[in-house]
Amino acid sequence: MTQAGNMSQQALDILQTIYGYDQFRGQQHEIVNTVIQGDDALVLMPTGGGKSLCYQVPSLVRSGTGIVVSPLIALMQDQVDALNALNLRAAFINSSMDFGEVASTEQALLSGDLDMLYVAPERLLMPRMLALLDAADIALFAIDEAHCVSQWGHDFRKEYMGLSILSERFPNVPRIALTATADERTRVEIANNLQLTKAAHFVSSFDRPNIRYTVGEPQNAKEAMLAFLDANHVDEAGIVYCLSRKKVEQTAQWLNDNGRNAVAYHAGLPASTRELNQKRFLREDALIVVATIAFGMGIDKPDVRFVVHLNLPKSIEAYYQETGRAGRDGLPSNAWMAYGLQDVINLRSMMAQSDADEQHKRVENQKLETMLGLAELTTCRRQSLLSYFGDVLDEPCGNCDNCLDPPQTWDATDASRKALSCVYRTGQRFGVTYLVDVLLGKSSERIERFGHDKQSTFGIGTDLSANDWRNLFRQLIARGLLTVDVDGHGSVMLTEESRPVLRGEQTLHFRKSSKGTGKGSHKSARKRAPININDSDQPLWEALRVLRKQISDMAGVPAYIVFNDNTLADMIALKPRNSGEMANVSGVGSHKLEQYGDEFLEVIREHS
Ligand code: ADP
Ligand code: ZN
Numbered sequence: 108m109t110q111a112g113n114m115s116q117q118a119l120d121i122l123q124t125i126y127g128y129d130q131f132r133g134q135q136h137e138i139v140n141t142v143i144q145g146d147d148a149l150v151l152m153p154t155g156g157g158k159s160l161c162y163q164v165p166s167l168v169r170s171g172t173g174i175v176v177s178p179l180i181a182l183m184q185d186q187v188d189a190l191n192a193l194n195l196r197a198a199f200i201n202s203s204m205d206f207g208e209v210a211s212t213e214q215a216l217l218s219g220d221l222d223m224l225y226v227a228p229e230r231l232l233m234p235r236m237l238a239l240l241d242a243a244d245i246a247l248f249a250i251d252e253a254h255c256v257s258q259w260g261h262d263f264r265k266e267y268m269g270l271s272i273l274s275e276r277f278p279n280v281p282r283i284a285l286t287a288t289a290d291e292r293t294r295v296e297i298a299n300n301l302q303l304t305k306a307a308h309f310v311s312s313f314d315r316p317n318i319r320y321t322v323g324e325p326q327n328a329k330e331a332m333l334a335f336l337d338a339n340h341v342d343e344a345g346i347v348y349c350l351s352r353k354k355v356e357q358t359a360q361w362l363n364d365n366g367r368n369a370v371a372y373h374a375g376l377p378a379s380t381r382e383l384n385q386k387r388f389l390r391e392d393a394l395i396v397v398a399t400i401a402f403g404m405g406i407d408k409p410d411v412r413f414v415v416h417l418n419l420p421k422s423i424e425a426y427y428q429e430t431g432r433a434g435r436d437g438l439p440s441n442a443w444m445a446y447g448l449q450d451v452i453n454l455r456s457m458m459a460q461s462d463a464d465e466q467h468k469r470v471e472n473q474k475l476e477t478m479l480g481l482a483e484l485t486t487c488r489r490q491s492l493l494s495y496f497g498d499v500l501d502e503p504c505g506n507c508d509n510c511l512d513p514p515q516t517w518d519a520t521d522a523s524r525k526a527l528s529c530v531y532r533t534g535q536r537f538g539v540t541y542l543v544d545v546l547l548g549k550s551s552e553r554i555e556r557f558g559h560d561k562q563s564t565f566g567i568g569t570d571l572s573a574n575d576w577r578n579l580f581r582q583l584i585a586r587g588l589l590t591v592d593v594d595g596h597g598s599v600m601l602t603e604e605s606r607p608v609l610r611g612e613q614t615l616h617f618r619k620s621s622k623g624t625g626k627g628s629h630k631s632a633r634k635r636a637p638i639n640i641n642d643s644d645q646p647l648w649e650a651l652r653v654l655r656k657q658i659s660d661m662a663g664v665p666a667y668i669v670f671n672d673n674t675l676a677d678m679i680a681l682k683p684r685n686s687g688e689m690a691n692v693s694g695v696g697s698h699k700l701e702q703y704g705d706e707f708l709e710v711i712r713e714h715s
Pocket of ligand 2: 486487488489490503504505506507508509510
């Protein structure tokens with residue numbers, strides 16, 4: 108066998124014996140081979156695609172230590188624990204360690220006793236660390252979350268810019284940069300800023316087929332969320348995103364009041380509380396974190412079963428990234444969003460009031476438009492999402508709300524004309540609540556004072572309910588026929604686009620509001636396990652989870668580090684009777700077999 112062929116075989120052996128997986132997924136093998144041969148790689152793979160193996164396996168095949176640059180110190184511990192659980196020699200160096208710990212880790216690096224070493228970029232770039240690396244045998248540099256080097260992206264970190272020196276200082280060490288951020292512009296910036304000019308690019312499809320997208324506009328978002336959780340996610344981990352800190356706290360409290368296990372996470376909480384809540388989220392397997400967008404980057408918990416948005420995200424990029432935190436392990440997961448008129452108004456006026464320069468504002472506004480377009484869409488959401496990222500999905504996905512439960516549309520032309528002329532005749536100075544009152548003919552002191560009760564549009568809308576009108580206004584704003592004033596009072600005004608409708612030259616078809624969006628309508632009956640497990644196997648599933656929890660509590664590591672849900676599901680499917688059969692279960696490598704095999708076999712035996 109050629110040397111390359113030999114190393115490629117070695118990589119596969121490592122995958123099977125150490126990780127307990129049958130085969131590489133997607134482009135993993137090609138990427139691994141590229142790096143093993145000493146070439147650079149730029150890897151764009153969606154969350155859950157399996158990026159870690161792309162640098163871990165080459166670190167093991169090549170001589171020396173793999174240096175992994177990772178932005179979040181708080182998460183290094185779990186990454187290292189996961190590798191240690193496979194009996195690999197991994198460590199990190201960061202500012203939380205005392206001198207003695209640092210010194211012994213440095214020594215381990217120098218004596219070649221480490222397979223992988225995690226460091227934050229600012230640490231890596233210190234003269235002392237660079238000198239240490241000069242003296243050590245290095246297998247590769249892996250730059251995780253590489254989009255942090257892009258100013259265009261959403262997580263720019265200036266320390267990442269310094270990483271370009273790696274190519275000059277260590278010209279013979281292969282570098283692999285990895286990110287889940289899709290767009291072309293970010294990719295170009297990563298390659299430039301990290302001097303990865305000769306790197307092979309590996310771009311995977313960004314589809315996350317296991318995530319079901321649902322967007323609705325329920326009247327009571329929190330109640331609808333609870334119904335959704337009851338129907339789909341009893342006792343499972345998830346994230347609920349809100350826009351403001353206040354709403355985060357209220358929502359967490361409300362979930363707890365309703366018998367859920369929820370904690371809050373936002374930038375206004377003390378660092379220690381944040382850290383604790385994050386840790387609990389990683390360790391426990393059924394905690395809900397209610398958070399602002401400050402939560403989630405780099406969280407690689409594989410069994411997040413749902414991501415809820417109680418507000419509209421600012422862009423499709425943000426939405427895709429946040430929802431992408433669900434279902435890293437490939438098992439069925441939900442991305443569920445509730446939004447309403449107020450979101451549209453808030454976001455519009457937030458953007459209008461921002462101090463960003465005009466060009467920046469224009470870009471932000473465009474992004475919001477596309478996000479709104481996605482929310483109001485009546486066709487397959489996944490097709491639209493993917494096409495935004497330049498991916499083509501030929502057929503509707505069959506796993507989003509619009510595919511599963513095609514929305515009804517109605518001819519809203521007439522109603523829209525009434526609404527638009529009401530805006531016009533009241534002088535484009537009022538907010539939606541006022542306008543709806545006028546349309547419904549609900550007089551008030553204020554309406555009388557302005558004389559709008561004598562106005563031709565007063566009371567012309569009694570055929571629809573107040574809620575129907577609010578929905579209609581939302582859609583008119585979302586489609587750009589109305590715009591919201593920058594004054595912060597939410598006055599709505601006509602745009603050029605409304606003219607053809609007012610003149611009767613254009614008809615409008617809007618989606619009928621989904622009743623409630625409790626989405627019990629998705630007949631996905633209460634699922635205890637995220638995988639299709641027979642009723643008769645439910646007790647085994649529960650028992651395996653209990654055992655896993657005991658072991659992980661004892662070891663002080665997250666449950667998934669012991670075995671992830673996929674592995675438990677595979678145990679149920681195969682029902683191994685001895686350790687030879689247990690070794691065939693996906694995710695049971697040699698070390699875990701030795702460590703936990705017997706205990707899990709015992710539980711399986713008890714249930715057969
Ligand atoms: P990413 O970093 O791209 O989000 P991870 O590296 O965390 O993804 O991998 C996601 C999950 O998929 C992990 O649970 C991992 O163990 C699993 N996985 C990765 N590669 C394979 C494979 N070849 N076979 C089976 N499972 C895999
Ligand atoms: Zn679809």
